[in-house]
Amino acid sequence: MxxxxxxxxxxxxxxxxxxxxxxxxxxxxxxxxxxxxxxxxxxxxxxxxxxxxxxxxxxxxxxxxxxxxxxxxxxxxxxxxxxxxxxxxxxxxxxxxxxxxxxxxxxxxxxxxxxxxxxxxxxxxxxxxxxxxxxLSLGQRRRAEGPVAEGVEGEKVAADASGVLDAALRLAPYGVVVLRLERDRTVVVDANPAAVRMLGATGAIDDRPLGEVDESFASLVERHRAALSANRAVDVELTAGATPLEVRLRGEGGLIACYLDDRPAGREGALLRQALATVAHEIRNPVVVLQGIAETLGLDQSPDRRAQLTGAIARQARVLERVTADLLGAAQARHGKLEVQVEPVRLADVITHSVQGVPNLDDVDVIGDAAVRVMADPLRLQQILANLLVNAVKYGAPPIAIRLEPLADQVRISVEDRGPGVPAAFRPLLFTEFARAAQTTSRGTGLGLYVVRSLVEAQGGQVDHEDHPENGSIFRVTLPSAPEDGPRA
CATH class of the missing domain: 3.40.50.2300 (Response regulator)
Known part of the structure; x- marks a missing residue:
């Protein structure tokens, strides 16, 4: 080299x-x-x-x-x-x-x-x-340079392309709106017929303040003004009249491109595309690490270095196992085929295995009697706790704690963190499939909490969330307690 x-x-x-x-x-x-x-x-x-x-x-x-x-x-x-x-x-x-x-x-x-x-x-x-x-790649150079032809012929190519694009936008089944951010308002620059229909407008809406066209749409844009001004993309939901819309907003140089979809299949397709993209990102790092270690292990390494690499293999294998377990669990839950084998389980054993499977978890406090037992599927309960701990690491902040509280005939297991908490607008979607809060920078499939809810309910329990009184989140899982004389898992 x-x-x-x-x-x-x-x-x-x-x-x-x-x-x-x-x-x-x-x-x-x-x-x-x-x-x-x-x-x-x-x-x-x-x-x-x-x-x-x-x-x-x-x-x-x-x-x-x-x-x-x-x-x-x-x-x-x-x-x-x-x-x-x-x-x-x-x-x-x-x-x-x-x-x-x-x-x-x-x-x-x-x-x-x-x-x-x-x-x-x-x-x-x-x-x-x-x-x-x-x-730059060849494709990027072509985009930067524009048409290859120069002079009149180049202008003709550009004009022809513009006409084709205009026709495509008029016929598109999706709504397309271009907005301009001004100091105290947002103005509609252009909109195709599908967008005008979806927003319930009559006649052209070009050059009109967005608030006059649809107040809820204008409020939505205003809530995300900072992100859009920074040229970021935002995926949100909007109800225009009685019509629920899937909306993607993308800021670029003071303008906002808006894509509206009112078709039920549109949401399913968007969720599938999002799922594929986020799962790919989630498994990318483990694959990168394992590929790199495969090359590095062939070199002369000290015993300490080999131990470090072996530990990394085990950690990244656990990440891959967790992602695939969530994908399988989500698929089983969606088709009503989620199976659990409930038995008396001592929480201390489950907590130990769950903590070991969570990357980047430096420390966790266990508050309460870990010898208490619940009626649960031990492997499924381990998956539940691991997902809640991963969620606390990704979206919360230390100190992270597991709190155990025996109730009359149940046991409450809480995972607490001191992070920024869950945005109020996102709470209704918290335990839904593929849900991720807007503008989050953490990777994730959006399946972790959906799988938690599905697994908890399949075992006769409940799961909920509340704000931590000292900032952060508390996710609480309540499961039936095990009989005193039952066998120990």
Missing amino acids: SAVPMTDDRVRVLIVDDTPDIRLLLRMSLERYPAFRVVGEAGNGLEAHARAREEPPDVVLLDLAMPVMDGLAALPGLRRIVPRATIIVLSGFGADRMAERALSAGADGYLQKGASPTTIVEYVSALVSERSVVP
């Missing part, structure tokens, strides 16, 4: 990724070469800013999809803190879709996750030496 020339100072690297095992793999790959020194690690953009201030790096390896602050949001701050650093974005998102945004936000290079550790090190070395920007 092309190595960075040795100097008195090694190349200082900051690794930013919310998956500790990916950080471990990158650290081990870089430290095989004496030219590199890893000076810090961070699990989100805010932590990356703090680490960069503590010890300024020469290179930042930056993940895009992270909680608290994602990579794109962190890039401008990193550029201010370490203006001379080489910032390389690592992401599981498609390069054609995200590379240009990452580069325009200040990144010097872009690599998709899944590249081998050796490839990553070679790329970092080359980019540090040359400080060159990754060339």
Whole structure:
């Protein structure tokens, strides 16, 4: 490989990724070469800013999809803190879709996750030496350059394409609306006939304030103004008149593109597409880690390093097992085929196994008598607790606790965290299939709490949520208690 020339100072690297095992793999790959020194690690953009201030790096390896602050949001701050650093974005998102945004936000290079550790090190070395920007893909160059033909012929091609697009929008079964954000109002720039019909308007709505067309639509846009002004996408539901609509809003340079769908199948299709995308993201990191370890294990490693890698394999295998268990559980619940085998179960054993299967869970307090027993399927109860703990890690914040409360003929098991809590608008969807709160930056399939509810109810129990009195969330599972003289699981 092309190595960075040795100097008195090694190349200082900051690794930013919310998956500790990916950080471990990158650290081990870089430290095989004496030219590199890893000076810090961070699990989100805010932590990356703090680490960069503590010890300024020469290179930042930056993940895009992270909680608290994602990579794109962190890039401008990193550029201010370490203006001379080489910032390389690592992401599981498609390069054609995200590379240009990452580069325009200040990144010097872009690599998709899944590249081998050796490839990553070679790329970092080359980019540090040359400080060159990754060339755009052919498709991106074509989009940036416009029509290949020049002069009159090029203008004709563009005009023809514009006419075809206008005709397609007029005939589209989806509603398409373009809005313009102004200081104190939102104005309709254009709308196709389907959108006019869905919004219950009469006549053209171009150049009209959105509030005059549909107050609820205008209120919805206003609630998400900050995200749309930052060029983000928002998926929401809207009732226009008596018609429920699925709405996607995407901000871009002061304009908002709105896509409306009033067909029942539209929601099912959207849910399926979302499920496929989120499941792909959820399993991407474990696959990346396992691929990297397969390459790294073939190298000469110390016993300590081999133990670290073996531990990473076990952790990522548990992540894959949890995702596949949720997919299977959701499918069984939807088709009424969810089976449980209820028996007396001692909670201490289930809690131990559940905690071991949760990545990034540093500590959890168990409050109450863990020797108490419930009537439950032990494997299903382990899945329930693991999902609630994963939810607390992803969307909440420490301290995380499991509280056990014996009742008259039941036992209440609560998982508590001190995070930001559940947004009020999202609470009705909390235990529904594929539900994820808008603007969340954490990865997830949207199935975890749906599976929890399905499994709890299948075992004769109930699950609910309430706000923690000191900020955060409390998820409570209530199950029948086991008879005193029953056998122990």
